[in-house]
Amino acid sequence: MEELLRVEDMHIFFHGEKGDVIPAVKGLNFHIREGETLGLVGESGCGKSLTSLSIMQLIPKASGFTEGRILLGDKDVNTCSEKEMRAIRGNEMSMIFQEPMTSLNPVHKIGKQIGEVLLLHDAGDPKTIEARTIEILKKVGIPRAEKIIDEYPHQLSGGMRQRVMIAMAMACNPKLLIADEPTTALDVTIQAQILDLMNTLQEEYKTAILLITHDLGVIAEMADRVMVMYYGQIVEEADVRSLFKEPKHPYTIGLLHSVPTLEAEDDEQLNPIQGTVPNLGDIHSGCPFRARCEKAFDKCIEENPPLIQMDSHSVRCWLYEEEEVST
């Protein structure tokens, strides 16, 4: 499969209150191929949303900036103007968020909002646009689409609103869909329907998906490859099977132990990771996970490990220093 997006040495910084800059995302490298689903998982505050906003160039200039390259084909979107970005967003890549109400305009009817997306990218007479809008709404499984176009976002359920968001994101058939916690706000049954819908659309349109979630169940269901993020860095990357079968990083192992499974023995306890993700700027040396890690030793305090290449994983942990394979 062809490579669609390549992120090279991405750093995201915030402007601090005293004129300083605070690093939030620290040296990400990854790629996404056409049609695949790459999962990005980690607890709240790890930098997942910042990563997605930065790819879309949606971090406000006043709050922060990105360094590094974000290559979409041979274009580096990190050097694109806002005008160029407006042509890229929606057309080449689009994004859906956890809470559709933040992206849907409450005072405009559903039909008008989808029609506007279509108009931005592909002019057409009002009749054609309306027909396209209805077609798209049907595609995302919205019943009574002809009626829904005249309704306002608040008249729809959470699941239906998320379907409308997906319709807007997919309206111009982007090559990449970034989904940031797309089902976190939904009930489990609705969540399963939305994930199903994303799978169906992906198969039909060969869209690549960057799926961001704190939920390993969603990752297991959807992803081909997974990156685990902690304190602004990737700490483990593997294909989805190897990650669940043989997690390597103590953080990944901890995340897996904090999820209930059907196979678990009755007396097996859920074991949440102690402590919380450190605040930005709190860690100045060593491995950022060491304070929560049962396996930490001297070296972990002194030096932050590099990503170590193993057969089917990359892992940022000194426990695996001896096992590195050269690639």
Ligand SMILES: Nc1ncnc2c1ncn2[C@@H]1O[C@H](COP(=O)(O)OP(=O)(O)O)[C@@H](O)[C@H]1O
């Ligand atoms: N505008 C901002 N100014 C300063 N810090 C921010 C800002 N936005 C996010 N952060 C911080 O950046 C870190 C990563 O945030 P985020 O990407 O939203 O995490 P996630 O999506 O993984 O929960 C958090 O510690 C958050 O507090």
Ligand SMILES: [Mg+2]
């Ligand atoms: Mg987030």
